[in-house]
Amino acid sequence: MNKTVLITRPNHEEKLNFLFFWTQEVVDIAKEKGFTVLDLSAGKSNKKDFDSYIKRNKPSFVFFNGHGSSEVITGHNNEFLISINKDEALLKNKIVYSRTCESALKLGPRCVKKGTKTFIGYISPFVFFYLKSSVIHPLNDKICKQFIEPTNMISIKLLKGHTSGEAHEYSKYLMQRNLFSMLSSASTEGERTVASFLWGNIINQVVIGDLGSRI
Amino acid sequence: MKTQNRKDILGNKKTREQLQKLVIARLSAIPKDLEIAVGNSKYTISDLQRFVRENNEIGKQLMETQLEYLRSMASGEIYKMWPNEQNSTHYSPQS
Numbered sequence A: 001m002n003k004t005v006l007i008t009r010p011n012h013e014e015k016l017n018f019l020f021f022w023t024q025e026v027v028d029i030a031k032e033k034g035f036t037v038l039d040l041s042a043g044k045s046n047k048k049d050f051d052s053y054i055k056r057n058k059p060s061f062v063f064f065n066g067h068g069s070s071e072v073i074t075g076h077n078n079e080f081l082i083s084i085n086k087d088e089a090l091l092k093n094k095i096v097y098s099r100t101c102e103s104a105l106k107l108g109p110r111c112v113k114k115g116t117k118t119f120i121g122y123i124s125p126f127v128f129f130y131l132k133s134s135v136i137h138p139l140n141d142k143i144c145k146q147f148i149e150p151t152n153m154i155s156i157k158l159l160k161g162h163t164s165g166e167a168h169e170y171s172k173y174l175m176q177r178n179l180f181s182m183l184s185s186a187s188t189e190g191e192r193t194v195a196s197f198l199w200g201n202i203i204n205q206v207v208i209g210d211l212g213s214r215i
Numbered sequence B: 001m002k003t004q005n006r007k008d009i010l011g012n013k014k015t016r017e018q019l020q021k022l023v024i025a026r027l028s029a030i031p032k033d034l035e036i037a038v039g040n041s042k043y044t045i046s047d048l049q050r051f052v053r054e055n056n057e058i059g060k061q062l063m064e065t066q067l068e069y070l071r072s073m074a075s076g077e078i079y080k081m082w083p084n085e086q087n088s089t090h091y092s093p094q095s
Helices: A014-032 A047-057 A107-113 A142-159 A164-183 A189-204 B002-010 B013-028 B045-054 B057-075 B077-081
Strands: A004-009 A036-041 A061-065 A072-074 A080-083 A095-099 A118-122 A128-131 A205-209 B034-037
Touching: A004 A014, A004 A047, A014 A036, A014 A061, A014 A128, A014 A142, A014 B034, A036 A047, A047 A080, A061 A142, A095 A107, A095 A142, A107 A118, A107 A205, A118 A164, A128 A142, A128 A189, A142 A164, A142 A189, A164 A189, A164 A205, A189 A205, A189 B034, A189 B057, B002 B013, B002 B057, B013 B045, B013 B057, B034 B045, B045 B057, B057 B077
Parallel strands: A004 A036, A004 A061, A061 A095, A095 A118
Antiparallel strands: A072 A080, A118 A205, A128 B034
């Protein structure tokens, strides 16, 4: 096992800045667990650095944050990091979690076909909400937390030695807990009105490939 | 299933127009202090309402998801998702 993980987290847009900050928890836990963390943050999440780091260090787990579509995953300034029918070899023998829109629709299955152990991602847009007032303190945003924190657990569970299937199921379980909390009478008006979008994330999160794989 | 839903619901003009009104109204209920993060552009709730009105690809996806959510609520399907922590093999905050 290669105890190296690679994380991309561009922050060239306000909403990506929320993912950027919330991903820090995963970076910290990976370091605590003794992993070498290739943290391609902000401008470093470009194609040149990504290719160089992944080829040289051969991480066992790759965690993408940012934008995507059914055929690409992007990094800083929406530069393509992984394109379908071109870059699948870069993800061979790795576990991938792509916290981007739609990348599990075509790209994920294609990567698994070409040798990626497991690909966890979304077959529709990954959606979250945040408070305008939280832009300078993203980690204090309680609405954003309901959406992002459970998905962080995919990476955290993997880093703690669980299988891809367990990590995927556990994050769904936490999203379901948050969903019912958001629908309860104790929730805020904002939580109730956006709960349906969290439900969308739950049903659109998929795991492709080997459910028993571990980092 | 999604494709079938789209064909059935979004293909029927009258039903689609009713669904458009419903989804636009649901989006109107979102408090103004909330921003949505979806897709590669900085969309606002007003943009999403316009997409639904225009019936473009994002609008269609949004209508599908909202329709499925409402159906799950109405049928009680959503409550079958209720996590049973005592029986859950995944619930282990320490590990």
